[in-house]
Amino acid sequence: MANEILRIEGVRKGFGGLKAVDNCSLSVPERTIVGLIGPNGAGKSTLFDLISGFIKPDAGNIIFSGKEIVGLPAYRIAGMGLIRTFQIPRALMRMTVLENMMLGSQNQLGEMILAPIIRHGRVKAEERAIEKKAEDILKFFDLLRMRDEYAGSMSGGQKKMLEMARALMANPRLLLLDEPFAGVNPALSERLIEKIKLLRKSGLTIMIIEHAIPYVLALSDELYVLNKGAILASGQPDKVISDSRVFEAYLGVGSDAQP
Amino acid sequence: MNTMIGQLVANGVVYGCIIALAAIGLSLAYRIMNFANFAHGDFLTLGAYFTLFFAATSNLGFPLACVLAVLATAACAALLDIAIWKRMRSSGANRTAIMILSIGVSIAIRNALIIFFRPDALRFPVPVMESINLGGILLTYFQIAVVLIAFTCMLVVHSILSRTILGKSMRALADNPNLARITGINVDQVVRYTWMVSMGLAALAGIMLGLVTHLNPNMGWSIILPMFAAAILGGIGNAYGAMAGGMIIGLAQEISTAFLPAEYKIAVSFAIMIAVLFFRPRGLMGGT
Amino acid sequence: MQDYLVSIILTAGIYAIFALGLNLQWGYAGLLNFGHVAFMAIGAYTTVLLSMNEVPLILAVPAGMVLAGACGAFLGVATLRLREDYLAIVTIGFSEIVRFILLNWSSLTRGSFGLYGYPRPLEEMIPHEDYNLLLAGVVIVVLLLVYALLEILAKSPWGRVLKSVRDDEAVSVSLGKNAFSYKVQSLALGSAIAALAGSMLAFYLQYINPNNFQPIETFYAWIMVILGGSGSNRGTIAGAVLLWGFFSTTRFLEGYVSLSPSASGALRMVIIGLVLIALMMFRPQGLFGRKEELAVGK
Numbered sequence: 001m002a003n004e005i006l007r008i009e010g011v012r013k014g015f016g017g018l019k020a021v022d023n024c025s026l027s028v029p030e031r032t033i034v035g036l037i038g039p040n041g042a043g044k045s046t047l048f049d050l051i052s053g054f055i056k057p058d059a060g061n062i063i064f065s066g067k068e069i070v071g072l073p074a075y076r077i078a079g080m081g082l083i084r085t086f087q088i089p090r091a092l093m094r095m096t097v098l099e100n101m102m103l104g105s106q107n108q109l110g111e112m113i114l115a116p117i118i119r120h121g122r123v124k125a126e127e128r129a130i131e132k133k134a135e136d137i138l139k140f141f142d143l144l145r146m147r148d149e150y151a152g153s154m155s156g157g158q159k160k161m162l163e164m165a166r167a168l169m170a171n172p173r174l175l176l177l178d179e180p181f182a183g184v185n186p187a188l189s190e191r192l193i194e195k196i197k198l199l200r201k202s203g204l205t206i207m208i209i210e211h212a213i214p215y216v217l218a219l220s221d222e223l224y225v226l227n228k229g230a231i232l233a234s235g236q237p238d239k240v241i242s243d244s245r246v247f248e249a250y251l252g253v254g255s256d257a258q259p
Numbered sequence: 260m261n262t263m264i265g266q267l268v269a270n271g272v273v274y275g276c277i278i279a280l281a282a283i284g285l286s287l288a289y290r291i292m293n294f295a296n297f298a299h300g301d302f303l304t305l306g307a308y309f310t311l312f313f314a315a316t317s318n319l320g321f322p323l324a325c326v327l328a329v330l331a332t333a334a335c336a337a338l339l340d341i342a343i344w345k346r347m348r349s350s351g352a353n354r355t356a357i358m359i360l361s362i363g364v365s366i367a368i369r370n371a372l373i374i375f376f377r378p379d380a381l382r383f384p385v386p387v388m389e390s391i392n393l394g395g396i397l398l399t400y401f402q403i404a405v406v407l408i409a410f411t412c413m414l415v416v417h418s419i420l421s422r423t424i425l426g427k428s429m430r431a432l433a434d435n436p437n438l439a440r441i442t443g444i445n446v447d448q449v450v451r452y453t454w455m456v457s458m459g460l461a462a463l464a465g466i467m468l469g470l471v472t473h474l475n476p477n478m479g480w481s482i483i484l485p486m487f488a489a490a491i492l493g494g495i496g497n498a499y500g501a502m503a504g505g506m507i508i509g510l511a512q513e514i515s516t517a518f519l520p521a522e523y524k525i526a527v528s529f530a531i532m533i534a535v536l537f538f539r540p541r542g543l544m545g546g547t
Numbered sequence: 548m549q550d551y552l553v554s555i556i557l558t559a560g561i562y563a564i565f566a567l568g569l570n571l572q573w574g575y576a577g578l579l580n581f582g583h584v585a586f587m588a589i590g591a592y593t594t595v596l597l598s599m600n601e602v603p604l605i606l607a608v609p610a611g612m613v614l615a616g617a618c619g620a621f622l623g624v625a626t627l628r629l630r631e632d633y634l635a636i637v638t639i640g641f642s643e644i645v646r647f648i649l650l651n652w653s654s655l656t657r658g659s660f661g662l663y664g665y666p667r668p669l670e671e672m673i674p675h676e677d678y679n680l681l682l683a684g685v686v687i688v689v690l691l692l693v694y695a696l697l698e699i700l701a702k703s704p705w706g707r708v709l710k711s712v713r714d715d716e717a718v719s720v721s722l723g724k725n726a727f728s729y730k731v732q733s734l735a736l737g738s739a740i741a742a743l744a745g746s747m748l749a750f751y752l753q754y755i756n757p758n759n760f761q762p763i764e765t766f767y768a769w770i771m772v773i774l775g776g777s778g779s780n781r782g783t784i785a786g787a788v789l790l791w792g793f794f795s796t797t798r799f800l801e802g803y804v805s806l807s808p809s810a811s812g813a814l815r816m817v818i819i820g821l822v823l824i825a826l827m828m829f830r831p832q833g834l835f836g837r838k839e840e841l842a843v844g845k
Contacts, residue, residue, distance in 0.1 A: 052721065078723035086721070092714040095707070102704070103711050104722050110704030111724070113732055117699060127704065170722055295632045297581070297639070346828065355579060358635060359773070360827040362581070362766055367820030373813035480762075484640040491636065522651040529644045536625050536633060 005030045011060030020046040022229035033206045035220030043229040044209045052084040053077040081173035089159035093152030101134035104169025156183035177208045262395035273402045275509020276409030280464035282489035282501035284457035290433045290496035291453040294354040298365035303479030306332045306462020307469035329462045336458035372476040381474045405467045488528040494542025560686040563787035566771040568740030574778035576733040577713035582638030585645040586615040588760035590742025591749040608746045612739035619738030623731040649757035661756030776836020
């Protein structure tokens, strides 16, 4: 068994009277893809918000590559290599595709206020390297021809791809993908699956929330099912999905999940 | 010493009533329209000048002129809603754009008043009355009237918020605009009535301010700081908080003059506001 | 005629510097600074008071900028974790407080009598009647330097983070950027630039008094920024020229209209208010801005 990169222990989060995440524990081994499914309102996105530090849990531990990260500001967690995307794509609409991409790069000297002036040459060189990398990743996602367009002019599916591409600019150690296939047309989705597999092969660890079960099955090494904020089942994807409790959870809640 | 403090407390209550009325309107509008209206102070001024205008050009008598002025200010609020705010809402402009726009409204109103009434200080055409002595504390009848009217208004606001359909719709709209729309609340109408109530209260506060001091085209704009400080202190968006916040700001400003030069009164509001933002950003009573 | 042109260059130039500071905050970072004039006042008074106490101008001007920057950062720290309108409320209050302090701290500022007779840069090098021409040159150089600095920063990775914070703070945080720190930085730098404009204004006026720093000055800067196109430094400079062009032509026309001075001044301000309303309603991207890169109306 590979080293685990993320471990969640007994995490709870309530909003008012509602338990959004209730005593949730899971673990993500390095260089795997872990799927997270569950009916609408099961607490999947809340769990991502908790892991990435956007909201603070009421109780529990979250350990990322051996360090407790509960209570750290979200930007610090991202800086450690835990990068998330959003369910509703959040491209920076009034910046170009290339600018969106270049923003993703970490530890840029040029992001310090005076560096662009007093270290002009080095910042220029750094920018060229980042731009090259951005173009390579854009090419990987077939988005290179849009590099100078405003991100606001992209289709929903393209924005999803841009978000993933931008996250990769950060050289993440763990990538949290929130419904990467939502709004992406089937042909593109098939290609996206291949790309995500390539990313795993290159050593990336990915945790993925997805409604479209076939895609999750195609990708995941391990699958967790979340229902009403708690882990309902976990294990090998094929076995988990044939578990009758999982079936009931989906039907019982009457979700709009695609079969 | 005791009567001096007593006098300051009395002055503070009078001033606090005015700030509270202004802050209630500000907070209500903030809650429903979801933006800080920087033209609110100028509606105080507008109310005061409408009163002056009606009192000087007719023989209705001062109290009736006040009532007319409040109605006229509310009518202006409705017109402004139709001409500007409604369009901004339906074009989907965000609240920062609307806030900047409210600055334009403020500049235009204030200077239009200067054109019509000149920039000089003016007084209402009411007789100067001697103060009455309540156990060493001197108060004019106007000051007493201000307190009585302000408390009456607060009761009226309370019953509007808690007992009427308008109040319920306002709360529903503030809590969840989309849900309110689906459940059949006429959003535009609720917003318009809220504007009218809020600006009517502002007009009343302006009249009171004019009664206990004097009128000038800058009068409302110049108390924008204590007004916002009161709203923030009470938790911006919370009408009851605004009442309490107004009182606290009024009292703090007046009582501070026992220890500080009177010129620094306004700095007391600012200090309170900064302290609240650091330690209790949702205000003493919580807000949106 | 030459004097007139020089005075327009001076005022438009000084206000362009002032507005460029605001554009950094609003146009690039989306911050609502409604008290920009406070930082101009801090710059002017700090420079003047220090130089009257024999501190050389080469230190007195930066001292004003540092103090203004620190005040800007402080207000940012107090409010920037809250909703964006708190910054607007607190800064507008701060600008009034600064003016009250300047009015009432008479032992230091001589209150409403104001300060005069302070040293000005390069004063001994040139006859008094030609000084404004020299100062206009200085202002233009400073303007160009500020413009160049802001253009470099805006196109740098630093400016990129700032724009991302303006567009969607959560995204920039998710990519490891300390959004709060960038907002505070832009507030501090923009405030320091306003202070620099304040020092220039003091040199030009030769006499400063707290009532030079009324809240309306802040909104002149807002109109310049929005008129030119939020987020465009060049547009902001164009906005400054347009606004001062409007002021000087209307002053010129005043001779032909039978209005009292206060009424014609107020009429000018009513027009300014209506222009701001019309811009926000019908052309929020300003005259030269690009709709795609609009700072308002997400």
